Amino acid sequence: MNHIPSVNLKDFISNDPVKKQQFVDQIGKAYEEIGFVALKGHFLDDQLVDNLYNEIKNFFELPLETKHKYEIEGIGGQRGYVSFGKESAKGKKEGDLKEFWHFGQYVDDNPALAEEYPDNVEVKELPEFNKVGKEAYQMLEKTAKYVLRALALYLDLEETYFDNYIHNGNSILRPIHYPPITQEPKDAVRAAAHGDINLITLLMGAQGKGLQVQNHKGEWIDAIAEPDELMINVGDMLSRHTNNKLKSTIHRVVNPPKESWGTSRYSIPFFMHPVSEMKLDVLDNCISETNPKQFEDITAGEFLNERLRELGLIK
Numbered sequence: 618m619n620h621i622p623s624v625n626l627k628d629f630i631s632n633d634p635v636k637k638q639q640f641v642d643q644i645g646k647a648y649e650e651i652g653f654v655a656l657k658g659h660f661l662d663d664q665l666v667d668n669l670y671n672e673i674k675n676f677f678e679l680p681l682e683t684k685h686k687y688e689i690e691g692i693g694g695q696r697g698y699v700s701f702g703k704e705s706a707k708g709k710k711e712g713d714l715k716e717f718w719h720f721g722q723y724v725d726d727n728p729a730l731a732e733e734y735p736d737n738v739e740v741k742e743l744p745e746f747n748k749v750g751k752e753a754y755q756m757l758e759k760t761a762k763y764v765l766r767a768l769a770l771y772l773d774l775e776e777t778y779f780d781n782y783i784h785n786g787n788s789i790l791r792p793i794h795y796p797p798i799t800q801e802p803k804d805a806v807r808a809a810a811h812g813d814i815n816l817i818t819l820l821m822g823a824q825g826k827g828l829q830v831q832n833h834k835g836e837w838i839d840a841i842a843e844p845d846e847l848m849i850n851v852g853d854m855l856s857r858h859t860n861n862k863l864k865s866t867i868h869r870v871v872n873p874p875k876e877s878w879g880t881s882r883y884s885i886p887f888f889m890h891p892v893s894e895m896k897l898d899v900l901d902n903c904i905s906e907t908n909p910k911q912f913e914d915i916t917a918g919e920f921l922n923e924r925l926r927e928l929g930l931i932k
């Protein structure tokens with residue numbers, strides 16, 4: 618496969634059972650082969666998308682000393698600002714050429730969990746920043762819930778199988794700024810090759826060149842979305858849970874050609890996580906003689922901690 622298939626979530630949400638089943642089959646097949654789809658018909662409207670880009674551009678343009686105020690020690694970068702070069706892909710020593718922000722879950726019906734998650738960080742200089750971030754978070758979460766319902770059906774589970782695991786899940790909205798490149802980057806890239814940690818990722822901002830996905834032949838293919846599409850991929854948690862029936866595909870963000878070094882890239886992934894207690898143990902119906910169990914039993918919380926350590930975000 619040398620392109621990313623496109624699907625429309627409206628087909629799934631429609632009351633037409635034929636269209637609904639077609640969506641399930643299309644996304645399931647795409648995730649068994651390339652692990653990515655471009656998705657139309659999501660719940661983000663244009664105004665919200667514009668507002669979010671404005672807010673995050675304004676944030677990243679703040680003076681470094683202001684941004685540093687929002688870099689919180691001791692929480693593995695799980696909320697607030699993470700400065701340039703701090704995160705490196707698993708197994709790589711050079712930091713990625715990016716800075717980013719993390720919005721986390723908004724819990725209002727479970728005091729114990731509200732206590733467990735770090736608080737979201739308020740940006741004082743930008744009065745609309747947190748409101749817009751929260752709205753985008755919740756619309757992406759809603760979109761992800763339907764995508765997971767389709768995948769549950771594809772996996773012969775109850776349609777609402779994931780609903781309880783993702784309610785109040787430990788998901789993260791990560792606006793990323795890849796600044797202009799000002800000196801020879803040597804081995805450093807905007808985002809080195811990696812697989813995502815979480816269940817699924819919904820990515821805003823894949824409209825320009827930069828994001829590349831490795832197909833099963835090992836070739837890098839460009840992943841470019843239409844203006845109204847989100848790029849949505851399988852992460853390692855879902856790949857483990859399905860015994861790699863659904864593929865968490867390695868992807869990267871390459872540096873632009875030298876004549877475009879002066880331009881920034883902004884992208885905004887939403888990493889859909891379940892609650893920490895969810896068991897990622899391989900589903901029985903994904904084990905067979907030809908595909909024996911490939912992964913040890915582990916919870917989502919344990920798996921996340923293991924990976925944050927490998928990324929250099931916790932010690």
Ligand SMILES: O=C(O)CCC(=O)C(=O)O
Nearest residue numbers: 793808813828870884886
């Ligand atoms: O910036 C992008 O387009 C992709 C970023 C990404 O893959 C990630 O943050 O996991």
Ligand SMILES: [Fe+2]
Nearest residue numbers: 811812813868
């Ligand atoms: Fe990624």
